[in-house]
Amino acid sequence: MDMKDLPKAYDAAAVEADIFKQWEESGAFDPDKLAELDPRYKGAKPYCIVLPPPNRTGTLHLGHAKMLAIEDLLIRFHRMLGKKTYWVPGTDHAALATQVKVEQLLIKEGFKDPRQELGREKFLERVRDFAQQSRDTIVEQCKRMGSSMDWKREKYTLDAERNLAVNTVFKMMFEDGLIERGYRVVNWDPTFQTTLSDDEVDHKDTQAELVTFTYDKDFPIAISTTRPETKFGDTGVAVHPDDKRYKKFVGKTLKANFCGKQITLKVIADAEVDPKFGTGALGVTPAHSLIDADLAEQHVLPMVQVIGQDGKMTAEAGKDFEGLTTIEARKKIVEILEKQGCVQKKETVPQSLLIAQRGESPVEQLPMRQWFVRVNKNFKLRNNTLGKWKKGDETTLKDLMSYAVESKQIKILPDNFEKIYFHWVNNLRDWCISRQIWFGHQIPVWYKGDETKVSNDQPGEGWTRDPDTLDTWFSSGLWTFSTLGWPDKEKWAKEREYHPTDVLETGYDILFFWVARMILMSTYVLGEIPFKDVYLHGLVRDEKGRKMSKSIGNVLDPLDLIPKYGTDAVRLSLVMGTSPGMDQKLSEDKIKDFRNFTNKLWNISRFVLTTTRSPHPPLIRGEDELSSAEGSTLADRWILSRYYGVQDRVTKLIGDYQFSQAGELLRDFTWGDFADWYLEISKVEKGKDAILWHILSRLLPLWHPFMPFVTEYIWSLIGYPQQLLVTSWPKSSYENDGKGEKEFEVIKNLITDLRRMRAEQSVEPAAFIKVAMVVDKETQKLIEENIAIVKQLARLEEVEFVSEVAKGWPTTVSGKTTVGLNLASGIDVAKEGEKIQKEIEQLKPYIKSTEAKLKNKEFVSKAPEKVVNDMKNKLEEAKAKLKALEERMKA
RNA sequence: GGACGUUUAGCUCAGUUGGUUAGAGCGUUCGAUUCACAUUCGAAAGGUCGCAGGUUCGAAUCCUGCAACGUCCACCA
Secondary structure, eight states: OOGGGOOSSOOHHHHHHHHHHHHHHHTTTSTTTHHHHOGGGTTOOEEEEEOOOOBTTSOOOHHHHHHHHHHHHHHHHHHHTTOEEEEEOEEBOOHHHHHHHHHHHHHHHTOSSHHHHHHHHHHHHHHHHHHHHHHHHHHHHHHHTTOOOOGGGOEETTSHHHHHHHHHHHHHHHHTTOEEEEEEEEEEETTTTEEEOGGGEEEEEEEEEEEEEESSTTOSOEEEESOGGGGGGOOEEEEOTTOGGGGGGTTOEEEEEETTEEEEEEEEEOTTSOTTSTTSEEEEOTTSOHHHHHHHHHHTOOOOOOBOTTSBBOGGGOTTTTTOBHHHHHHHHHHHHHHHTOEEEEEEEEEEEEEETTTOOBOEEEEEEEEEEOSSOOEEOSSOBTTTBOTTOEEOHHHHHHHHHHTTSSEEESTHHHHHHHHHHHTOOOEEOEESOSSSOBOOEEEETTEEEEOSSOOSTTOEEOOOEEOHHHHHTTHHHHTTTTTOHHHHHHHGGGOSEEEEEEEGGGIIIIIIHHHHHHHHHTSSOSEEEEEEEOOEEOTTSOBOOTTTTOOOOHHHHHHHHOHHHHHHHHHTTOOTTOOEEOOHHHHHHHHHHHHHHHHHHHHHHHHSOSSOSOOSTTOOOOOSSTTOSHHHHHHHHHHHHHHHHHHHHHHTTOHHHHHHHHHIIIIIIIIIIIIHHHHHSOOOHHHHHHHHHHHHHHHTTTSHHHHHHHHHHHTOSSOGGGSOOOOOOOOOOSHHHHHHHHHHHHHHHHHHHHHHTTOOGGGTTEEEEOOOHHHHHHHHHTHHHHHHHHTOSEEEEOSSOOTTOOEEEETTEEEEOEESSOOOHHHHHHHHHHHHHHHHHHHHHHHHHHHOHHHHHHSOHHHHHHHHHHHHHHHHHHHHHHHHHHO
């Protein structure tokens, strides 16, 4: 393309697809092919991030886009640094979530009970179809975001290799006694007919009627409940040990006729009971409350299940109630009790209802035979683990999880999430891992009579497999190593070097679900941490701070935004102005601003491409070092010094996960220094081609991790033979004494002052063409050397150096230098006077307080020398400025 | 009930070991405009850093208390 024909505005939509294709086809996303692209990758250090596998439940949202932007930034940065980078791509079957989604779709299609009507195999077929479609969309979206991962290496939480890993770990845990089957109270979702882990249950605030009553007319103790229907299952009454009212009953067994059912209740004393709540007595329902089940276990109370898996009353509730819904039963019971005169009080109280996170249906707690992971149970370690335990030592899963973070082997960013993590781990209960849904890893357990066997395949004639599947987090917990070939010895040996992975980047909302479980699995199975750093990003909210949701209609879809503003702008808007762990408000305006910046970079490059000599830059790396003749003017020294300062700081900031700050620094330099000053100067002072290229060819790599498309595109237009994404990260080579920067500030300030005066004097532009100034010899020389720049940027036609300031002519001050400016004509003296007066007023208190500070002996002796010296210099400057201003006022 | 955050310019947010007169972007106001970019350029206005104490030579930053908002966890039956 002829450079002159470059479009005025960067057209992202027109070039992104091609660029991505080139990246993909070059093999740069594949860690094993990097060495073919550049020998420096041979034997290079590995750098690995596993992509938090998106759920195959639909499409990606802005939260995913943010995740991809940050991870791709890290991957591209480390790839350019010369690491063998492996970003492991994949998707998650998301068991329950996906099945629920498909069931809902099928119901919309007209099915009443899709599972029953279709049967396991046909139903699963539908789920798999949906998951496949979703997967295709997700992969396409990831590519649109520019994510540099190699989908040829795609993994799936439900594919054969991951299944082998799941079954292997299940067997290990079973043999270690960590996985057990038990009859316990679990969370049960009657709508979807499955158990749920504690983390999959939410609370919803509602109003409920709290009824205070006695079980029958003769019962001596009154209790309160919002769920009278569960009272058929009561087997105890609990009171506080110190409660005098009930002391005489403690230890006794009482009988009652509760709405036609004979029940037997043991009165127990437990400190957990709050004597001030209600009557101070608590009806214990071991089968339908996790809390009561704990009480029952301690006091040995029997368990009577009165609510069935269908959410209706069981035969244990008596003939009159069997088959009623809980709501119907509740109503009937209260009516009967009222008739009997047993009800003492009815009041409305706030209550938090248990509901399922997926599907929002109410959750019942009831006893079932399920599989659990025992987190508090001691077991013998199979590995040397975390440097604390040796093979054969006894510990618990909980201890492993705590120690990995406690010992700082895993660092969580921001670190306040470490506290939250510990709190969660400490209160962790056994993890119910069996689900009664069909979509997922089927539990590898076989039964024959009373025998139980763990096996991938049917052990022989007459064995039947447990129909349940595993909690989705069981398989995603293995993700860091199941994706790297484990447990296949050969494959694992090949990719072993990537584990522990370097960073786990994800939203803080799945810290418990996923991050914690990966730590559990990796420390248990491998005896090592799954990742070194955890970077938690915040949620993306709408401009009003609300969660994006379809019902509010405030969802911004990445796929709508990308064609409109370009991927680079979308990515920048998700990274800039954010910090880890903090939620982000995003509006289209913000994306628009970054689209403007993308265009700015485009035009900077277009300027350099079209105005400098051809062929443009030395096209081989390392041959663009500057000769001593280049970079000899003040402006050159200034921009080089600025650039290298920025480069070093940006490199450090990205390494420290301070992406937003790194980006801001780069933007300030690119826009504020390079474009607005240096490029303008290059129009006046010729011979800057080498430096323009020197900086642009480094700026593009620095920007690449933030905005890969536009930078790569410009890079290719310039004609570099090597793709930008595998070009090495710029290194420091500039020796910088800082003098150029300081001297240039004098020129810069002078120009700024002149510009301001021109703007504020509201004079005709033509009147402001001649300036006479009084300066010391040194400064005069400096200005004379750069006179062309001053004239051009301040739009003056003439500059004159005079011996003294003429009467009535304003003066101004730049840095240390007093400059008298004589304007040729048309100055509004009154206006200028006002302005000066104001400045004086601002200056005086500062001088006063600074002088006082410097007189303070304690301050001078205790403060660092640098602070004191800086302050002294600054004070001198301020004093000089004040003096000048006062003289000007007089005039 | 417990824990953890947040509170800085009109808006969105930076401010990492306490240290010059607290920053950016957007917005606002004023001005510029053939010359890479109107997706542009220059300038200005705008903040007692939520409140009250404390530590310190020095606090947006550390400590204590309070308030508002938010999130997570637990659930009083």
